[in-house]
Amino acid sequence: MRIGLFGGSFNPMHEGHLLVMEETLRRLQLDALWVLVTPGNPLKNNSALPPLADRVGAARAMIRNPRIRVTGFEAAKGFAYSWQTVDFLTTRLPGRRFVWIMGADSLADFHRWQRWRDIAARLPIAVYVRPGAARRALASRAATMLDHAQLDESDAALLADCRPPAWIYLQGRQSALSSSAIRASRNPR
Incomplete structure (x- = not known):
């Protein structure tokens, strides 16, 4: 089974997600x-x-696709960092082919994540384009260090079966929505 893992605060979840x-x-x-x-x-x-x-x-209320499941299990397990989640899932469910999914804005700061190299070494990563984040993301410390492991976008369907480190940068449809902008519009100063 090939499973994407898409983490975040989702404060709030929106159409861009x-x-x-x-x-x-x-x-x-x-x-x-x-x-x-x-x-x-x-x-x-x-x-x-x-x-x-x-x-x-709120996230569950927005999702209509039966292949997408929303969970808050990290809190129940006491996980504060993504590497803990990755370690748990890859150890407990070794028959699954996990792919970490993040926006380009997250790739730009990936090197600040605790044990980010361990995440990249444990499962393939798909980075999805975000408006205004491409240049910063592709020039980031993590992207530079993982340059040797980047696949061509045309190989996207192969990513889940790749041995990590492996990552892909996906161009495509974009949304200008952001959770911070939505929160700011709800609470104007």
Whole structure:
């Protein structure tokens, strides 16, 4: 089984997230995609983050594709970092072919994630284009260090079966929506 892992705070989830999910399901030829709603991003201020149950519920309400499953299991397991999730899933479910999915904006900061090299060594990564983030992402420390492992976009369907490190940068339809902009419009100063 080929499963995409798409993590984030999803504060709130929006149509841009759904676009990335649908595009990666199709282009990577995944059987399923698991949305991992995090307890909080360790690199961000989480003081105003809505409760996990609210964010999980809102995400589930938006998703109509039966191949996409929303979970908040990282909090139940006490995981604060993505490497813990990756380690747990690849150890407990060795027969699954996992692919880590992130936006280009996340690739730009990937080198700041705790044990990011371990994540790249454990499973393939699909990076989806984000408006205004391409140049910064592709010139990032992580992209530079993993340059040798980048696949051509035309090989997207092969990614889940690649031995890590392996990653791909996917161009495609984009959404200008962002969770921070949505939050700002709800709470104008």
